[in-house]
Amino acid sequence: MKNTAKILAVSSLSVLAVSCDSFLDINQNPNNPLTVTADAILAQALTTTANTYSINYNPYSAFAAGYVAKSGTVNGYAPERTYNYNSNFSQTLFTNTFDNIYDYDIIERQGKAANQPYHSAIAKIMKVYNYQLLVDQYGDIPYSKALGGLANITPVYDKADAIYKDFIVKLNEAIAEIDAANKQTSPIPRAVGAEDVVFQGTMTSWVRFANSLKLRILMRQSSQPTLSSYVSTEMTRLQASIASGTPGAAGFITTDVVCNPGYVQASGQQNPFWDRYRADAGGTSSTERYYTLPTKYLLAQFLLNRDPRGYRIFNTTATGFTGGAELGESAPLPGNAATRFRDFGGVFKGPDAPVPLMLRAEDLFSQAEARERGFFTGGSAKNDFNAGITASFNYFYTPSPANRQNATRDSSAFVAAKVTKYLTAAVNVNNGLVNWDVTTTQIPEANIFGGARVTAATYTARLTTPRSVTNQEKIIYQKYLAMTGVASTEAWDDYRRTGYPRFAPSLQTTSPRPDKLPTRLLYPQSEITTNLANLPQGISQFTTLIFWDPS
Numbered sequence: 001m002k003n004t005a006k007i008l009a010v011s012s013l014s015v016l017a018v019s020c021d022s023f024l025d026i027n028q029n030p031n032n033p034l035t036v037t038a039d040a041i042l043a044q045a046l047t048t049t050a051n052t053y054s055i056n057y058n059p060y061s062a063f064a065a066g067y068v069a070k071s072g073t074v075n076g077y078a079p080e081r082t083y084n085y086n087s088n089f090s091q092t093l094f095t096n097t098f099d100n101i102y103d104y105d106i107i108e109r110q111g112k113a114a115n116q117p118y119h120s121a122i123a124k125i126m127k128v129y130n131y132q133l134l135v136d137q138y139g140d141i142p143y144s145k146a147l148g149g150l151a152n153i154t155p156v157y158d159k160a161d162a163i164y165k166d167f168i169v170k171l172n173e174a175i176a177e178i179d180a181a182n183k184q185t186s187p188i189p190r191a192v193g194a195e196d197v198v199f200q201g202t203m204t205s206w207v208r209f210a211n212s213l214k215l216r217i218l219m220r221q222s223s224q225p226t227l228s229s230y231v232s233t234e235m236t237r238l239q240a241s242i243a244s245g246t247p248g249a250a251g252f253i254t255t256d257v258v259c260n261p262g263y264v265q266a267s268g269q270q271n272p273f274w275d276r277y278r279a280d281a282g283g284t285s286s287t288e289r290y291y292t293l294p295t296k297y298l299l300a301q302f303l304l305n306r307d308p309r310g311y312r313i314f315n316t317t318a319t320g321f322t323g324g325a326e327l328g329e330s331a332p333l334p335g336n337a338a339t340r341f342r343d344f345g346g347v348f349k350g351p352d353a354p355v356p357l358m359l360r361a362e363d364l365f366s367q368a369e370a371r372e373r374g375f376f377t378g379g380s381a382k383n384d385f386n387a388g389i390t391a392s393f394n395y396f397y398t399p400s401p402a403n404r405q406n407a408t409r410d411s412s413a414f415v416a417a418k419v420t421k422y423l424t425a426a427v428n429v430n431n432g433l434v435n436w437d438v439t440t441t442q443i444p445e446a447n448i449f450g451g452a453r454v455t456a457a458t459y460t461a462r463l464t465t466p467r468s469v470t471n472q473e474k475i476i477y478q479k480y481l482a483m484t485g486v487a488s489t490e491a492w493d494d495y496r497r498t499g500y501p502r503f504a505p506s507l508q509t510t511s512p513r514p515d516k517l518p519t520r521l522l523y524p525q526s527e528i529t530t531n532l533a534n535l536p537q538g539i540s541q542f543t544t545l546i547f548w549d550p551s
Helices: 003-019 038-064 078-082 092-113 117-138 160-183 203-221 225-241 272-277 296-304 309-313 360-372 381-397 412-424 471-482 488-498 525-530
Strands: 068-070 257-259 292-294 355-358
Touching (some): 038 078, 038 257, 038 272, 038 488, 068 078, 092 525, 117 203, 160 225, 296 309, 360 471, 471 488
Antiparallel strands (some): 257 355
């Protein structure tokens, strides 16, 4: 691992924080020493996380999870079309995430040394967030010795399952540190202010986020039978920890967790996803806008269920969608002649839109699954399930700040009416993928159509004989739709964990697996070059599983 390069990256980030008026301005000077305080670099660290999540993790996972495919406008995309990954494919996920973790490590250490315990706790939470992203794509990674700097530029790799267990320890520590800081009177700890571009210094929200991260972590582990006792114990502790009178009593997140350092339509200051895939600050369309299209499978789900979100997320014509793509097809439609993500819609909200780090819908569906599987007592899995659908509608129908132009269409009542229309639509009354109380559906799995192929002709086709639907399938199915275009990584992780939904794999896949999909990424070339002695060997993107993957 290139620790020297990472140290220089952190140094430039530190200068950035103290020499600029805006959290989005860039003026790097890697020769400046690390003498800044934790509050001075927090905003840039959080913004970097948002950038990496939205334009590194999300695009790779969107292909793997069957959300998007290559259009006919561009050549290339061979790894995405075949899953034949190599050590150069998406290696910025690894390097950029570790760079960001170094930033948080400095914030944590500086915060502890300068009576900034809130900043330190935030950094500890965000280190877990980033480390989990790495483990979920690579498995074993440097962890216990990863942040040694020049003293250890070739750190050993820790086992992924042991790292995951330490995540819970670290999050519990962060919550306890926040609680202790709340009670500290001498000296009074420094408050978190505008530098917190996620929760604006509201530490109760950080406790909720830590609890929701714990739930995400434990749900991943729950698919591994050897961890059943551990997961049950930790789930019980988690539920008890949010009881009144405990440090974690704030509960789970109550809103979408988003990062907004002040995105505006200006060069270098736009929402990174919009800037890369939609338009530059002058309004000129990005060429990458036309490189990918939503898959036919994804479009089919919105059409088959008469789901209003489809018309919010994608552009449409008077007759509906104009066409999608299939992973690996030899003659896909041009990117400017088929259905794309809608401008100022549910995914491309605008240049000033915040970047989601965790959707409330995801958390609610996780709570529904935890209750359904007996990990949580009390409450109602059905209520969580329906609340997750509502939260998803709220996310996709909420415009960016600069595009709140219609008080009626932007109102909660308008969105609530859309949810009711969806849940009560005639085609969904007996559809177990939408109605919690129904155990069958006529919506086909992708693999029912001739070996996992979904064509334009099947957009409205239904099964003659209904098939069974488990409660876990309906939860993950709705969660998949809620993640569309903005949290593809979580959908991809959930597929590998549960096998749902059974979306169509690539036509050109080289995978030997029954589902024809990959299982992970390969370690990047940078690690092969600099840390080969510690690198796990014999890794295959088709047969080497992340520890929580039961397949």
